[in-house]
Amino acid sequence: MKWNKYTLKTTTEAEDIISNMMMEAGIEGIEIEDKIPLSERDKEQMFVDILPDMPEDDGVAYISFYLEPETDQEAMLAKVRTGLQEIQTWGLSIGEGTIEASETEDKDWINNWKEYFHQFYVDDILIKPSWEETKPEDQDKLLIQIDPGTAFGTGMHETTQLCIRQIRKHLTKETELLDVGTGSGILSIISLKLGAKHARGTDLDPCAAEAVRENLKANGIDPSSFELYLGNLIDDPSVQEWAGLERYDMIVANILAEVLVPLTPVVFRHLKPGGIYITSGIIDDKEDLVVKTVKDCGFELLEVTRQGEWVSVTARKPL
Numbered sequence: 001m002k003w004n005k006y007t008l009k010t011t012t013e014a015e016d017i018i019s020n021m022m023m024e025a026g027i028e029g030i031e032i033e034d035k036i037p038l039s040e041r042d043k044e045q046m047f048v049d050i051l052p053d054m055p056e057d058d059g060v061a062y063i064s065f066y067l068e069p070e071t072d073q074e075a076m077l078a079k080v081r082t083g084l085q086e087i088q089t090w091g092l093s094i095g096e097g098t099i100e101a102s103e104t105e106d107k108d109w110i111n112n113w114k115e116y117f118h119q120f121y122v123d124d125i126l127i128k129p130s131w132e133e134t135k136p137e138d139q140d141k142l143l144i145q146i147d148p149g150t151a152f153g154t155g156m157h158e159t160t161q162l163c164i165r166q167i168r169k170h171l172t173k174e175t176e177l178l179d180v181g182t183g184s185g186i187l188s189i190i191s192l193k194l195g196a197k198h199a200r201g202t203d204l205d206p207c208a209a210e211a212v213r214e215n216l217k218a219n220g221i222d223p224s225s226f227e228l229y230l231g232n233l234i235d236d237p238s239v240q241e242w243a244g245l246e247r248y249d250m251i252v253a254n255i256l257a258e259v260l261v262p263l264t265p266v267v268f269r270h271l272k273p274g275g276i277y278i279t280s281g282i283i284d285d286k287e288d289l290v291v292k293t294v295k296d297c298g299f300e301l302l303e304v305t306r307q308g309e310w311v312s313v314t315a316r317k318p319l
Helices: 015-024 040-044 073-089 109-116 158-170 186-193 207-218 237-243 257-270 284-296
Strands: 002-011 031-034 060-067 098-105 120-122 125-128 142-145 176-180 198-203 226-230 248-254 271-283 300-307 310-316
Touching: 002 015, 002 073, 015 031, 015 060, 015 073, 015 271, 073 098, 120 158, 142 186, 158 186, 158 248, 158 271, 158 300, 158 310, 176 186, 176 257, 186 198, 186 207, 186 226, 186 248, 198 207, 198 237, 207 226, 226 237, 237 257, 248 257, 257 271, 257 284, 271 284, 284 300, 284 310
Parallel strands: 125 142, 176 198, 176 248, 198 226, 248 271
Antiparallel strands: 002 060, 002 098, 031 060, 120 125, 271 310, 300 310
């Protein structure tokens, strides 16, 4: 079968946000090409002795995605163009923003991403895919096995790591957690492995249900420890009713800043007094916006942490 391939020319500065936008639009199998130099951490995760010489970073990135022939091509492209226009209103340059169409033969591209996902560490937590073996020297690490599939992130992104560290800092054995934008389930699974009492999650993507089910099984977690509801917590009354008022000790949301703004007042209603609100997915120039939103909604700001160009904001609902 032949697939329709679309390649967007953009900037390295915008590639993460555009990729997130595309995934939220329902696009799978995103490929990114850029000339950003490898970090020392990246090099450590590559199993080669000699790395090739790389050209100088020119700030240009190419994001390619594939659509099946039966997909409504124009409708999906319209979603992408609308998303690009919205990103531009945030003051972020998307460069040329041109999209070129081509055709490619059916191949195992949907699994090719696996070669780029290797085990990595968040302090003493080891996160690895199922197809890699645990090294003998890592036997004492807290092992989290995550197969993200093509629709969700791997956990290697700075935003996820910021969330993990804040979860660990504030979690107790009595924690009832709500994970908004569950994806692969990585934050809920780590919380449960760290001793949380119970976790629930919401997501807009039906693929999340299968991804979480498989990852719970891979980590030996009782399925009854986690519940998932598909829908938008921000404006869907059925999701809000399911979530329940003042029910959670901790709510985590690794979502773009522009989504956190309308989400935060909703989160306030679902947290117990004294509950912890952990956010990430915040590009550094949106830090002030999220901090202001958190304070305006009545939260007590606890901490702002940073990694690379990304920010996490942690707050508490007053008693």
